[in-house]
Amino acid sequence: MIDSDALSHPRAEPPLRDGPHAPEATRRALALTWADPPGLLGSLAAINHKTIARRFIATTFAFFLLAGVLALVMRAQLSRPGNRLVGPDTYDALFTLHGTTMMFLFAVPVMQAVAGYLIPLMIGARSIAFPRMNAYAYWVFLFGGLTLYGFALLGAAPQAGWFSYVPLAGPNYGLGKGPDIWAQMITFTELSGLLEAVILITTILKMRAPGMSLNRMPLFAWATLVTQFMVVFAMPSIMLASTALILDRLVGTQFFNPSLGGDVLLWQHLFWFFGHPEVYLIFIPALGFISSILPTFARRPLFGYTAVVLALIATAFLAFGLWVHHMFATSIPALGKSFFTAASVMIAVPSGVQIYCWIATLVTGRLCVKTPLLFVLAFFFVLVLGGMTGIMLGAVPLDLQLHDTYFVVAHLHYVLLGGAVFPLFGAFYYWFPKMAGRMLDERIGRWQFWLFFIGFNVAFFPMHLLGLHGMPRRMWTYPAGMGWSNMNLLSSCGAAMIGVSVLLFLVNVVLALWRGERAPSDPWGAGTLEWSTSSPPPAHNFDALPVVHGRDPLWDPPGSPAFVSGLAAQSREVLVTTVLDAEPDLRPLFPMPSIWPFVSAIATTVLFIGSVFTPWAIVWGSIPVVVTLSAWFWPTRRETARAQALERSP
Structure with missing residues (x-):
């Protein structure tokens, strides 16, 4: 049995090191080091990226099922004329909850959840960057979704649509607490999305396996990287809009009141500056799925790798020039609308480039038609x-x-x-x-x-x-x-x-x-790194980190695989590489599982829910948030001892 406290002793032996020929004791030590703690408290403290991603996927799919049930009720209501299955107020609530759930609680989060599971495995890393923040992002997302549906069950469902246009959602027409709950739920989910974006960007740029330069990254990693940069630039817009809305309703500001200098179109500009890129926050990861699945079932590398990468980047840039596409019926000058019409046509070009590359891959490959390929076709x-x-x-x-x-x-x-x-x-x-x-x-x-x-x-x-x-x-x-x-x-x-x-x-x-x-570890005969480890992967992902020599490492000629040696097995030591060429750079020590991200998420939830009823909740609710965050980042003696032992070891 490996003593997990051995490194805390001032005269501890040098730690076990991993490698392709490491003894079984080292592999057991890796599994013990990277595993989540047992029990209920351990599950709340879990920070392993695969554990958090599975929870994210299950939660987003549960919200998808809820949205589907709401959609079936609406379709039943509209199945025949003059139907009275539900009333107009109930229908408005169903419509708002359905759209809000699909757009904010399913579509974008599920893409980030899948990426959170796959990206470290695809790029040959032991963990995701900032693992505690990853856990915090999940709990914030979960509590935000539960807040929306909890208040809906209490009769405070929003009814102004998933876009919550003003003045319908403003203080004069948006009666009750529904619009306030909607606005704070937006802040909940977008905070989680922004945190996940930072985590995924850092993971992709700084934790790739040695040799995995930018031009060797899997295309799903490229799609994820492009998407998360879009999240960073798009989501602050909707967070600003929802904050301005709740300030109008609770504090008496007049951001959207034309009679006092506000502007109702300001809401549409802020919302759709996020809203249309959001279509591509959902769409671009899907393109990454396609570019990963097609080569496997075509039995050949993807045709036009560079063209596909450039098309992904072009799509991201053009997506930010389309938001007035949703506002053509407003009073925007006709000349301005013409530019957005041109952009709406131009954005089809990079998508067409990718389709041609996919078709070329299919035509020149040897197809193996399985269920994943059917969905792709x-x-x-x-x-x-x-x-x-x-x-x-x-x-x-x-x-x-x-x-x-x-x-x-x-x-x-x-x-x-x-x-x-x-x-x-x-x-x-x-x-x-x-x-x-x-x-x-x-x-x-x-x-x-x-x-x-x-x-x-x-x-x-x-x-x-x-x-x-x-x-x-x-x-x-x-x-x-x-x-x-x-x-x-x-x-x-x-x-x-x-x-x-x-x-x-x-x-x-x-x-x-x-x-x-x-x-088996590779049931499809695929070429990317996630298929090189067992199914399901161990807690530490890889017994030894791989060294990459091509875009499809598992399809490289026999004898070419190489591995990294020397990372500590009894501590969460990871390899950080350079951004461009993925050359080894640093060996930082990652944090251990902690209950504080969960407690911090509860404190954040109390702050946001309280702010729906009084602005003073922001002031008093900030105190427990600061306390829990301080406890989160305060190093324990054990963590300090482990870091010191690693510094002394050769």
Whole structure:
């Protein structure tokens, strides 16, 4: 047994060091050092990136299921004219909760969650950067989502839409505490998103395996890096907007009151400066999934690696020049609108470049058609259709006719649900064996795919026609004789098929965890580093950190693998490399598991919830936040002793 306190003794022996030929005792020491503590208290103190990522994925998927149930209720309400299943106020609350959940509690967080699990494994690292902050980000996200639904169950659900336009959400029209809860939930989730962005950027730039220069990074790592930089620049806008909204409501400021010098369009500018890049915060990681899955099932490296990377970066830059795309019906000057029309057309170019690279990879490869590839191929069809309708809405004359109709709802779901959830399901089927150590059933997977693909198009394609026939969106019922009944019924049937498909996926996951086939380390024959370790990976990810010589390390010629030696096995010592060429730079000591991120998240939650009722909560609530953060960062004697022992060791 390895003595975990050996390093705290002033005359301790030099610590065990890892390496490709390290003895079994060293491997046991690594597992013990990097494992999460046992018990309930240990689970609250856990900071292992795989543990936190699994919790993130499970939580975001639970919110996805909640949003799906809300959507099914809305579709049932609209399935026939004059329906009275729910009233107008309830429908507004359902609509707001559905959109808010999908956009803020599922779409962006789930992409960060998957990245939080995979990125350290893909780049050959033992951990994610700032592991305690990673745990804190999860707890803040969880408490933010629970706050929204908790107040909704208490009758304080927001009803101003997931975009919370003013003056509808302002102090004069947004009655009750619903808009305040919505605004603080935004601050909750965006704080978590910003923290995750900093963590992932630092991990990718500074913790790559030696030899993994920027031009050898996996494309999913590139997509994640680009996305997180977008998060850093986009999310402060919506946090500023939500803060200004709650100040108008609680303190009496007049940011959005035109009669006292405010501007209602200011809200739309701030919101959509975040809102349209958010589409690509969801979309770009999905592109990274595609670029990771396709080479594996085409049995060849991706065609046009450099072109795909440049297309990802170009998409990110152009995404910040599109926000007025959502405001063509406002009083913005026509000349200004023309620039945003041009940008709306231009952003299709880098997406087209990636599609051509993917098609070239498929055509020149030897296809092995499995469930992950089916979701990828379906994504091509959905992406093209959603992109075409986006270009149509980018034209001001047509947008003015279709604005606030169901055509926009159809486009939104083809781009967001189709453009993100199809690749996400493909990613789940692809990486589930690595995460769980079990294989999902291929037959059930194909049934789920066809139900989802058919149900998706049956649900959302008729909405294009409803929009062209003049049906407004955000309406809770409609009269008979408008010619909308049959298409609404068809759309509701498609939504039910999507629900059955998702239920089938859950059944597949449960069966796989219960009695599924055990997965080998590399069941697909893939080429990236995450498949070089066991399924599921050990707590320390790698017994010895790899040295990379190419873009697909596992497809390199036999005899080429090399490994790093010399990191301590009894302490959380990691390797930090340079940004450009990933040359070894530092060997810092990472923190141990701690309960303080969880306690700090509780203190933060109390502060934010209290501020919904009184601004003084910001003042008094800051005190426990400062106390818990101080305890979080205060080094313990054991941590100090470990660091000193490592400094003395050779």
